[in-house]
Amino acid sequence: xxxxxxGCGKDEVKNAEKHLQETQEKYGWGEKETVNTILAKFNAKxxxxxxxxxxxxxxxxxENDLYWFALTDNISYYLKPVEFSGNKENDILDMSAxxxxxxxxxxxxxxxxxxxxxxxxxxxxxxxxxxxxxxxAKEKSSSKKSANNGKxxxxxxxxxxxxxxxxxxxxxISNC
Numbered sequence: 246x247x248x249x250x251x252g253c254g255k256d257e258v259k260n261a262e263k264h265l266q267e268t269q270e271k272y273g274w275g276e277k278e279t280v281n282t283i284l285a286k287f288n289a290k291x292x293x294x295x296x297x298x299x300x301x302x303x304x305x306x307x308e309n310d311l312y313w314f315a316l317t318d319n320i321s322y323y324l325k326p327v328e329f330s331g332n333k334e335n336d337i338l339d340m341s342a343x344x345x346x347x348x349x350x351x352x353x354x355x356x357x358x359x360x361x362x363x364x365x366x367x368x369x370x371x372x373x374x375x376x377x378x379x380x381x382a383k384e385k386s387s388s389k390k391s392a393n394n395g396k397x398x399x400x401x402x403x404x405x406x407x408x409x410x411x412x413x414x415x416x417x418i419s420n421c
Contacts, residue, residue, distance in 0.1 A: 277417055280312055280324045280333040283341055283365055287322070290361035307331065319346045320358060327417075341366065342412040350409070359411045366398045366413045382411070 288299035300314035300322050307313070310329035314322045321344040326336035343362060345355050356379065363375050370378075374394055381392030382402040391401035391414065403410040 277337050278366075278415065280326055280336045280338050283338050284312075284314075284324060284333065287341070287362055287365040290365050291316075291358075294357065294361055296357065296361075316343075316358065317354075319349050319351075320344070320355065322358075322362075337417075338415055340412055340414045342410050345409045345411070347407055347409065355409070355411075362411065362413055363398070363400060366415060367396055370394075370396055370398075379411075 284300055291297070291299050298316045298320075300316060304315045305312060310325070312324045312326075312333055316322050323342055323344060324333070324338055325340045325342075326333075327339045328336070330336050341362060343355070343358050359379060360372075360375050363370060363378060374396070378392045378394060378400040382400045385392060386402040386404060389401075389403075391399040391412070393399040397416050399414045399416065401410075401412040401414070403412065
């Protein structure tokens with residue numbers, strides 16, 4: 246009887262390992278990054294890109310376990326950790342997003358920020374891959390699905406009555 250239970254357990258583990266491997270091959274994964282690290286990378290991209298509106302702690306608000314920053318009058322940036330501790334230097338990032346008000350929405354400006362946010366989350370993604378991720382995210386937005394190209398992040402677009410959100414979700418290997 247004990248051998249039967251152990252045998253089933255091994256098969257379940259093997260199936261889980263196979264499923265994990267297939268998932269990793271399809272979606273990719275990245276190194277764990279802290280909220281502060283991605284914030285710094287995004288700010289560097291903003292400054293290097295000539296937008297000159299970095300996220301500043303002077304304009305940071307913590308609300309609903311999210312770190313919020315005002316970038317412009319119409320564009321906010323938030324970061325969601327895997328587990329919120331209130332310490333952005335230690336919190337591991339789950340998702341970062343741009344919150345774009347529909348009032349005075351400027352798609353060209355919004356896309357400049359979105360491209361920089363994607364690049365901040367994965368330096369190895371090419372400009373054409375970024376364009377494809379954004380295009381696919383737009384196409385999948387009505388079904389509430391995100392775009393993925395196997396490089397460790399997914400990009401989604403959410404539309405509500407008053408705003409758009411471009412969300413970049415980081416994919417990590419689980420330690421369990």
